[in-house]
Amino acid sequence: MNERTVVSLCLAVWLVGTAPVAFAGAADEATVDLSPANWSDREALEELNAFFETDKPLAEGENGVISGTTGPAAVRAGLEALRQGGTAADAVIATALTQISL
Helix, strand or coil, X not given: CCHHHHHHHHHHXXXXXXXXXXXXXXXXXXXXXXXXXXXXXXXXXXXXXXXCCCCCCCCCCCCCCCCCCCCHHHHHHHHHHHHCCCCHHHHHHHHHHHHHHC
16 A cells, blocks of 8 residues: 555544544534524525415516515515616526525
């Protein structure tokens, strides 16, 4: 074996040996609480919009319509693009980029 292989193996053994100790200490200190009481406003709004079974009013527009699939923040980004003088293509890009980034 060459020197590079020996160093790589030693590093791998050290990482495997010390990783459980590092993660065990972190698990004791922090508890995870995913209850809705701790959600941010955005997460709560998305949860409310996740119920597809509920009746929703028909949306009508005179100067443009924005349609999104993942959440109201993406639709709002597209609407803001139109309000600030952007084209339909600008609104599509803003909506799509917001959808994939949230």
